[in-house]
Amino acid sequence: MLKCTSCGKEYPLRKPCQRCECGEPLELELFKGVPGIGRSIWERFSQFYPFELDLEYSLGEGDTPLTKAKRLSKELGVRLYFKNETLNPTWSFKDRGTFIGIHRALELGFDKIGTVSTGNMAASVAAYGARFGLETFILVSSSIAEEKLKTLAPYGARVIKVHGNYGELYYKSLELGQKKGIYFINSDDPFRVEGYKSISFEIAEEIAPDYVVIPTSSGGLFRGIVKGFLELKESELIDNLPTFVAVQAKGCSPLCRAFNEGKQKIERFENPHTIAHAIENPYPPSGNAVLRLLKELKGLCVAVSDDEILKAQRELAREGLFIQPASATGIAALRKLREEGKIKAGARVVSILTGSGLKFLDAVKEGKVRECRIEELGECL
Amino acid sequence: MLKCTSCGKEYPLRKPCQRCECGEPLELELFKGVPGIGRSIWERFSQFYPFELDLEYSLGEGDTPLTKAKRLSKELGVRLYFKNETLNPTWSFKDRGTFIGIHRALELGFDKIGTVSTGNMAASVAAYGARFGLETFILVSSSIAEEKLKTLAPYGARVIKVHGNYGELYYKSLELGQKKGIYFINSDDPFRVEGYKSISFEIAEEIAPDYVVIPTSSGGLFRGIVKGFLELKESELIDNLPTFVAVQAKGCSPLCRAFNEGKQKIERFENPHTIAHAIENPYPPSGNAVLRLLKELKGLCVAVSDDEILKAQRELAREGLFIQPASATGIAALRKLREEGKIKAGARVVSILTGSGLKFLDAVKEGKVRECRIEELGECL
Structure with a gap:
């Protein structure tokens, strides 16, 4: 059974x-299990999924x-951990959701999938x-950088640059997908969320965190992580829920604005602009759902x-972790909250590192480089 | 005790x-253990290492x-597996060797480390x-691309562009390192090799392979993988050794040339040129050692x-794996051997995927991209 996160209306799983x-x-x-x-x-938590997963794939x-x-633990005075999602097969957390989402598509009998994204997803x-x-359709924004296209090309998907309002494309793709037999596994698809949990x-x-800090864009990742902990609690596998921290970039923060103003619904964030492109969504499709969770929990x-x-990106690199700007927002937020x-x-904090720094080298400044001739290397070291 | 791979001369570990x-x-x-x-x-195979590892780091x-x-299993008629080393912390196999190499440096009392590399290492x-x-010194070639420098900058190492014969730098750095108190963890350092095993x-x-296919440049990775299987055999944890396959790019194949000509020693490969930059070493420092292993085993x-x-890089992407050209050499070699x-x-083959495709986007062609207006998307799908 699929249930609306707002009005509670139920939909049968076969549709x-x-x-x-x-x-x-x-x-x-919510799934309960052992x-x-x-x-x-996927093996250890198989009881928490609605279908058997084909691990051959x-x-x-x-x-x-x-x-x-x-x-950073010392400096910020907390027991800090990084969940390093850059070590997924395409170097971001999205793979967890994609793997579960594809199983859903196959369960429903689809043989074509797609998504709307210019980045990790x-x-x-x-x-x-x-x-x-x-057969795979990737709908990208018309302003996509050539570098990004290069990270898609080898896989052989059908890439389509769509001109027009990119925000609308989320809804348009779901509608057209139904007609054309393409299952669009978009950012907050219910089964993508199941992957993230x-x-x-x-x-x-490994640990019982007091706080989990989550870079938040569409809201899919946030919802997934919350659902995971709720299921652990329901299953009596943990005693307490952590406090969930949604982090956004100031230049595109529709969720934080609505939350701080005590609103029930998010509003479109006009003229978004941030270096953290991976979380630059001016009108997140799960924004209201995240707002409800933030209030409730x-x-x-x-x-x-x-x-x-x-600054946080540089600090993370000094821990040995090179991550994309969106992933650094968690540390910037933690500093502020402290x-x-x-x-x-002394609180136990987990910060989610969503994607690899290799994905967005434009954000990185070339460091200081010295030059010398090999004969003079001795003086140079 | 450290022992020469050629003449057998022994050196005490404290030096x-x-x-x-x-x-x-x-x-x-060779270590034996359970x-x-x-x-x-590192925990499961702690008996196979000469010192305790600090897993906090x-x-x-x-x-x-x-x-x-x-x-590819179907197409090539073998039971093929990929060991996906792109999911290491800096997205290549080098991290295993670096982690062990640093422990060695610390054991000897060094507080400065370095390496000679323009890429993964x-x-x-x-x-x-x-x-x-x-304090960390990275000696790069004077022709290093800006993109590569950007992947180093955030970590805060001292990067030095060295003008002159880059091949000499391997030996020069070891010599200067001893004088200046810098432990250079170069490509085939004995402890780096311990990491790779x-x-x-x-x-x-997971499996008992018949063949392990290894992209080979300096020879450090090849030596490490062979040493690992030899230790498993000595420890009676496996019955048979696999056949080891060293793979090089035709444009820089000093090892294959010496092997095919039945020589005892490799010779410098003049005018090397290949798209597989990560394995473009014209005079590999462990070349002779690999040659001896190939003959013996x-x-x-x-x-x-x-x-x-x-071609192999594209085929691997169709398996869902986007890897750098050097990592694709294994599949190209396997096709040839078949x-x-x-x-x-029906043979069980493991191909080592050494590093991420994100590391070298220059090698990738932009794929076909269609364009359409959002209003016409229906006709486009």
């Missing part, structure tokens, strides 16, 4: 529904490292579409500036 | 020796997926140098052309 008639996103019930053994998170998504922060869907041998399972296998919402993001006294010293 | 007086590489004895339990390969290197080939040493809080341990935890050596490499009847049908 390819992705959003409620009321406009809000659907989601699956973890099993296995090398893969897995690319090894999930089971990413939880890495202890060294300097595009590469992920293109890769898994190839893996499963499905595996992040929570893995965190809980007493979460926090923080917006950080591009300067703070770039300064404001909203997170107490 | 910072990296190469024998005779010019050939040193290596540690695997334990643990989340990390680990970035989650190792424990990469072994992914089943779908199409440079990023890896820069990242782990930052992680361990060590963990790849074999992980493969053996009845291995194979195969050189493949740039066209074959690019055509020549040197590998029999």
Whole structure:
């Protein structure tokens, strides 16, 4: 059964529904279960999924490292961990959602899939579409950089540059997909969300966090992580829920604005502009759903500036982790919350690192480089 | 005890020796042991390392997926697996060697490290140098591309462009490192090799391969993988050694040339030129050592052309795996060996995928992209 996250209306699972008639996103019930053994998170938490997964097609998504922060733990006075999602098969968290989303498409009998994205999700869907041998449509914005196209090309997907309002494309693709027999696994598809909840399972296998800090754009990742912890609680596998922190870039923060103004619904963020492109969504399709979760679970919402993001990106590199700007927002937010006294010293915090720094080299400044002749190298060291 | 791979001369472990007086590489004895339990390969195979590893500093290197080939298994008539080393912390296999190499440097009392590399190893040493809080020197070639520098900059290492014979720099850096108190963890450092052997341990935890196909440049990776399987055999954890296949690019194949001509020593490969930059080493420092292993263990050596490499790169993307050209050489070689009847049908083959495709986008052609207006999208799908 799929249920609306807002009005509660129910839809049978056999139908390819992705959003409620009321406009809000659907989601699956909370699963309860007992973890099993296995090398893969999909094996260990198989009871938490509505269908059997074909692990022959897995690319090894999930089971990413939880890495202890060294300097930043000391500096910020918390016990800080990074969930390093850059070590997924296409180097972002999207792969978890894509893998589950494709299973949904196949269950419904689709042999074509697609997505609307110019970044991490595009590469992920293109890769898994190839893996499963499905015809794959990637709808990209007309302003996409050549570099991004190069990361899609090898997989052999059908890439279409769409001119017009890119925001509308999310809804348009779902509508056309139904007609044309293409299952669009967009950013907050209910089954994509099911994929993301595996992040929570893995965190809980290692530690019991007080806070989980989540870069938030469409809201799919946030919803997935929250659902994961809710299921762990329902299953009596954890005692307490962590506090969930949604982080956005100041230059595109429709969620934080609505949250701070106490609104029930988000509004389109006009003239968005941030270096954290991966979370630059001016009208997130799960925005209202995240707003409801933040209120219900007493979460926090923080917006950080591009300067703070770039600083955090450098700090993360000093921990040995080179991540894209969107992934650095969590550390910028944590610093702010510590300064404001909203997170107490010694708290256990997990910051989700969503995607690799290799994905967006434009954001990186060339460092200082010295030059010398090999004969003079001795004086140079 | 460190022992020369050629003349057998022994050196005490307390001295910072990296190469024998005779010019050939040193290596540690074969370890024998029993695997334990643990989340990390370093825990499970701790008996196979000469010192305790500080896992607080680990970035989650190792424990990469072994992914089943779908199409290529059918097409090539073998049971093919990919060891996906692109899912290491800096997206290449180098991290395993860097992690162990730094432990060696610390054991000897060094507080400065370095390497000679313009690619995967440079990023890896820069990242782990930052992680361990060590002053880190990266010696790059004067012709390094700006893009590559950008992947190093965030870590804060001291990057030095060296003008002159880049090949000499390997030896020069070891010599200067001893004087200046910098431990250079170069490509075939004995402890780097110890790191790479963990790849074999992980493969053996899952399957018993008949062949392991290894892109080979300096020879460090090849030596590490062979040493790992030799230790498994000595420990009676496997019954048979696989056949080891060293793969090079035709445009830079000093090893294959010497092997095919039955020579005892490699010769410098003049005017090297290949798209597989990561394995473009015209005079590999472990070349002779690899040659000895190939002869002793009845291995194979195969050189493949740039066209074959690019074709293989596309084929791997159709499996969902986007890898750098050097990593595609294995599939190109396997195709050749199958055509020549040197590998029999049904054999279990593991191909090592050394580094991510994101590292070298220049090699990728932009694919076909269609354009349409959002209003016409229906006709476009």
